[in-house]
Amino acid sequence: MNKPFFLALDFRTGDxxxxxxxxxxxxxxxVKxxxxxxxxxxxxxxSWLNERNHSIFLDLKLHDIPTTVEKAMYNLADLGVDIVNVHAAGGSEMIKAARRGLEAGANGKVPKLIAVTVLTSMDEDILQKELYVNQSVEEAVQRLALLTKESGADGVVCSAHEVPAIKExxxxxxxTVTPGIRLADVHNNDQKRVATPALAKQNGADYLVIGRSITQANSPKANYQRVLEEWDHA
Incomplete structure (x- = not known):
């Protein structure tokens, strides 16, 4: 990785x-x-992105029975991506199966395996009233992060706000890979637990994921440079 963040390619087509x-x-x-x-x-x-030297986070959030996830990861392992992910809520056996699939299928470098804790589009109200998780968001994220580590994965997807608790x-x-990153003057859209690049760095995030602040901007390259500068000067 030659940059501290992944640009989310949330487009419909390759063209x-x-x-x-x-x-x-x-x-x-x-890119993500x-x-x-x-x-x-x-x-x-x-393949197109690899040919042009883009580091790639393949964000498919696998969540299924362990056997299915293991076989899927085997097929993804030799695509040449840098990071792949699963949902931590799939449990320890599924995460371990994902690791086995990656190691068996990789032709050379094994992609980093990370797990999604609590989606950044969710807040405590959704967690407790809809999913009946009787914990705060931070407690749930911390618990899932520890489960992920104990299951042999390399890290998690989390909000920048939860990075200190996870590192602890x-x-x-x-x-820690942190989506929900926004420049200060950009709308949050459907994200709830958002942060600026500066806050993410101050909290100890390893990588950011940022999309609409750049892809929907009037001057995408200028906003891309703003993210780099904010990270560098945080």
């Missing part, structure tokens, strides 16, 4: 991605490929 990256001079920017793009374009878009229980080398 839109290629046009965006090329027209905004974002060569070799680390999620469900919307991968389900349409599949491994072809990963899991150690400073346990990776």
């Amino acid at each position: 839109e991605v290629k046009d965006f990256l090329q027209s905004n001079d974002l060569a070799e920017a680390p 490929v999620g469900m919307e793009l991968f389900y349409r374009e599949g491994p072809a878009i990963i 229980v899991c150690g400073k080398d346990f990776l």
Whole structure:
């Protein structure tokens, strides 16, 4: 990784991605490929990005029985991505199975395995009233992060606000990848637990994921540079 954050390529088609990256001079920017793009374009878009030296976080959030997740990770392991993820709520056996699949399927470097704790679109009200989780968001995130570490994964996806608590229980080398990043003058959209790049760095986040603050901006390259500068000067 030559940059501290992944640019979320939340576009419908590969053509839109290629046009965006090329027209905004974002060569070799680390990127996140999620469900919307991968389900349409599949491994072809990963190959295109690899050929142009983009580090890749493949964000598919696998959550299924351990056998299915293990076989899926085996197939994803040799695509040439840097990070893949699962939902921590799938439990320890599923996370361990994901690790086995990655190690068996990788042809060379094994991608980092991280697990989603509590989605940044969720808050305490949703957690407790809809999912009947009788914990605060921070408590739930901390519990799932520790489960993830004990199951052999490399880190978690979490809000920047929860990074200090995770580092406290899991150690400073346990990776924290933080979505819900917004520049101060950009709308939160459907995210609830958001943070600026500066706050994320101050809290000890390892990597940021940022999308709409850049991809929907009038000047995407200028906002990209703003994120880098805010991170550097935090």
